[in-house]
Amino acid sequence: MTESTHCDLSALFRDAMAAFPSGVTIMTTADRSGRPWGFTASSFCSLSLDPPLVLVCLAKTARCHPAFRQSDDWTIQIVAPRHLALVTRFATSGADKFTGNEFVPDERGVPVLPDAPVTLACSAHARHDGGDHSILVARVHDVTLLDDQPLLYFRRAFQPLAELSAGPHAP
Ligand SMILES: Cc1cc2nc3c(=O)[nH]c(=O)nc-3n(C[C@H](O)[C@H](O)[C@H](O)COP(=O)(O)O)c2cc1C
Numbered sequence: 672m673t674e675s676t677h678c679d680l681s682a683l684f685r686d687a688m689a690a691f692p693s694g695v696t697i698m699t700t701a702d703r704s705g706r707p708w709g710f711t712a713s714s715f716c717s718l719s720l721d722p723p724l725v726l727v728c729l730a731k732t733a734r735c736h737p738a739f740r741q742s743d744d745w746t747i748q749i750v751a752p753r754h755l756a757l758v759t760r761f762a763t764s765g766a767d768k769f770t771g772n773e774f775v776p777d778e779r780g781v782p783v784l785p786d787a788p789v790t791l792a793c794s795a796h797a798r799h800d801g802g803d804h805s806i807l808v809a810r811v812h813d814v815t816l817l818d819d820q821p822l823l824y825f826r827r828a829f830q831p832l833a834e835l836s837a838g839p840h841a842p
Pocket of ligand 1: 695711712713714730732735736762763764765804824
């Protein structure tokens with residue numbers, strides 16, 4: 672494979688992934704010293720019903736990567752359009768992410784966003800190698816669901832969930 676072909680595939684692959692709409696999550700933890708860590712993630716996906724497992728892929732270059740290797744207590748929040756500024760902050764590597772008082776520590780010391788549409792309190796079930804990412808497999812222990820709309824991410828842009836004019840489509 673020539674260098675230019677490789678570059679083309681890399682760009683095409685990124686465009687292909689950007690063509691897959693997703694929700695947006697913020698995953699949080701605290702390290703042994705109690706310092707909070709977190710990052711914006713769209714790689715969130717459901718993995719297993721029994722036991723209840725989800726996964727998130729975290730870049731090995733992320734500053735928070737060592738904290739998620741170290742800590743076994745994690746929280747995943749699916750966020751709403753009103754959380755856009757927070758999402759941007761948590762997507763900025765090295766930013767002072769917990770500068771506001773949006774997050775409160777739960778009984779494990781893990782930062783939690785109280786008004787997130789969905790909050791999953793999790794423990795580390797497994798960590799797998801995934802190329803330049805680690806696959807964080809999380810076991811869900813507690814779920815908080817609000818009657819709220821999620822923020823969507825599609826073609827590198829954030830969007831609210833539009834009204835579905837044609838109504839729901841059964842598979
Ligand atoms: C919409 C969106 C989704 C993202 N999804 C992921 C993801 O699933 N995994 C990941 O490692 N980084 C993802 N990122 C990038 C991280 O949020 C970003 O690199 C973050 O700042 C890493 O945190 P750090 O400060 O610990 O380096 C995403 C960024 C955006 C804007």
